[in-house]
Amino acid sequence: xxxILVIDDDNDMCLLLNRFLTRHGYEVVTMNSGKTAMEWMKKxxxxxxxxxxxxxxxxxxxxxxxxxxxxxxxxxxxITGYSDVKDAVEVMKMGAYDYVTKPLFPxxxxxxxxxxxxxxxxxxxxxxxxxxxxxxxxxxxxxxSKPTGSDQYILGESAEYLNxxxxxxxVAPTNYSVIIYGESGxxxxxxxxxxxxxxxxxxxxxxxxxxxxxxxxxxGSELFGHEKGAFTGALNxxxxxxxxxxxxxxxxxxxxxxxxxxxxxxxxVVQERKMRRVGGVxxxxxDVRIIIASNEKLWDSAxxxxxxxxLYHRFNEFxxxxxxxxxxxxxxxxxxxxxxNLTNLELEKNVLGFSKExxxxxxxxxxxxxxxxxxxxxxxxxxxxxxxxxxxxxxPFEITNFKKLQFDTPATTHVENVxxxxxxxxxVSYENKLRTANLDAEYEVILGxxxxxxxxxxxxxxxxxxxxKTLYNKMKQFKEFNIEG
Numbered sequence: 001x002x003x004i005l006v007i008d009d010d011n012d013m014c015l016l017l018n019r020f021l022t023r024h025g026y027e028v029v030t031m032n033s034g035k036t037a038m039e040w041m042k043k044x045x046x047x048x049x050x051x052x053x054x055x056x057x058x059x060x061x062x063x064x065x066x067x068x069x070x071x072x073x074x075x076x077x078x079i080t081g082y083s084d085v086k087d088a089v090e091v092m093k094m095g096a097y098d099y100v101t102k103p104l105f106p107x108x109x110x111x112x113x114x115x116x117x118x119x120x121x122x123x124x125x126x127x128x129x130x131x132x133x134x135x136x137x138x139x140x141x142x143x144x145s146k147p148t149g150s151d152q153y154i155l156g157e158s159a160e161y162l163n164x165x166x167x168x169x170x171v172a173p174t175n176y177s178v179i180i181y182g183e184s185g186x187x188x189x190x191x192x193x194x195x196x197x198x199x200x201x202x203x204x205x206x207x208x209x210x211x212x213x214x215x216x217x218x219x220g221s222e223l224f225g226h227e228k229g230a231f232t233g234a235l236n237x238x239x240x241x242x243x244x245x246x247x248x249x250x251x252x253x254x255x256x257x258x259x260x261x262x263x264x265x266x267x268x269v270v271q272e273r274k275m276r277r278v279g280g281v282x283x284x285x286x287d288v289r290i291i292i293a294s295n296e297k298l299w300d301s302a303x304x305x306x307x308x309x310x311l312y313h314r315f316n317e318f319x320x321x322x323x324x325x326x327x328x329x330x331x332x333x334x335x336x337x338x339x340x341n342l343t344n345l346e347l348e349k350n351v352l353g354f355s356k357e358x359x360x361x362x363x364x365x366x367x368x369x370x371x372x373x374x375x376x377x378x379x380x381x382x383x384x385x386x387x388x389x390x391x392x393x394x395x396p397f398e399i400t401n402f403k404k405l406q407f408d409t410p411a412t413t414h415v416e417n418v419x420x421x422x423x424x425x426x427x428v429s430y431e432n433k434l435r436t437a438n439l440d441a442e443y444e445v446i447l448g449x450x451x452x453x454x455x456x457x458x459x460x461x462x463x464x465x466x467x468x469k470t471l472y473n474k475m476k477q478f479k480e481f482n483i484e485g
Contacts, residue, residue: 020106035058046071048120051064061094078100156330160327168191172199180292181295209253211252214257270290273288325370343378366402
């Protein structure tokens with residue numbers, strides 16, 4: 001029976017987690033302060049620590065370092081509020097296994113715990129190689145790269161993906177910077193992970209950053225770190241992602257979202273292989289391989305002034321194009337079965353596969369969200385399935401009611417070419433389609449834009465070249481005509 005130590009100064013939270021985890025077969029010990037927890041751990045070794053990020057007498061970061069000193073192999077999961085997510089991510093880079101946000105969802109936290117204990121038991125942490133950087137006091141701070149085993153990622157078997165595998169084998173042993181192009185959810189990070197795992201840096205950190213999630217004000221601090229007092233709120237020195245990734249690989253996803261100022265700082269890092277923390281006066285030498293990803297052509301962004309041309313040329317030592325899943329149908333069922341196996345493990349179920357009707361739907365559906373959408377559909381369907389095979393009734397509405405439209409363009413049409421009428425040209429934008437389509441086809445166009453924007457209505461409205469209010473009115477109109485929107 002695995003022993004879990006819960007550290008939280010909220011008695012109700014401790015009681016809730018104790019009852020929930022005990023019911024699932026774990027031995028649970030709860031502590032209300034970091035001090036009492038450390039005293040207990042000097043005499044007892046837990047199999048896993050579940051710790052609130054903010055405690056009255058300490059922080060999750062300080063406690064993490066102490067746990068790592070006592071029991072380096074014991075995974076630590078941080079519980080955090082929404083406002084602390086950036087700090088929690090930083091702690092995770094220092095060696096925490098993962099973090100979960102409040103309010104806690106039982107399935108989510110149970111799955112995270114099971115994964116942490118399973119990985120720790122099966123590999124004794126060898127799947128997550130450790131390295132170290134120095135914190136502000138010169139102490140060693142552990143960082144762990146993400147696991148790259150087959151349980152997390154697989155690559156396709158189509159001709160397109162076999163070509164990508166050849167490119168990975170070719171570029172991985174070098175120190176070339178790599179640009180990975182592909183739509184959102186197409187598996188760009190998986191390819192970056194493969195390049196890292198096959199390189200000479202495989203035993204060093206792999207740090208992935210979503211540039212689209214970085215605010216303009218904090219991007220510099222997140223990437224390069226900052227000194228104490230560098231700006232309002234900089235109460236302590238912070239180590240940036242580049243410094244954490246030193247000697248390893250840093251993956252910058254959706255790099256075109258970085259502001260011009262940050263691009264200038266990034267150019268210096270690429271050119272001189274050194275950086276300076278925000279507010280700092282000392283240069284820090286860097287030996288980092290940089291892999292970047294974008295869903296738009298950086299050369300086009302450079303020509304329009306959105307992206308620095310000199311920075312583009314520095315990065316453009318090697319590039320890989322990742323085709324969307326709809327263009328490699330041979331891989332769809334391969335990935336669907338992989339996601340089914342993972343979900344069976346997560347949910348402790350034994351769903352054997354998919355019915356013929358579901359397979360046909362999967363092969364004919366245009367996956368706007370690529371692998372990410374496919375994974376979510378499989379997870380949802382597995383949860384709803386109470387038989388050996390996933391049936392059509394377990395699929396979401398937008399999948400089962402999708403009408404495959406006929407185009408004059410080839411089957412390899414990109415997502416922005418999907419949703420128009422049969423005589424719509426491949427070069428016609430969402431805007432033109434919206435103006436010319438009837439109500440039923442409008443629904444398909446708007447749904448496509450929503451999915452491409454991950455259902456962010458502001459971004460979808462921008463894709464359609466309409467304002468947000470118009471988009472809401474259109475969605476309301478669909479409901480009035482009994483069209484699901």
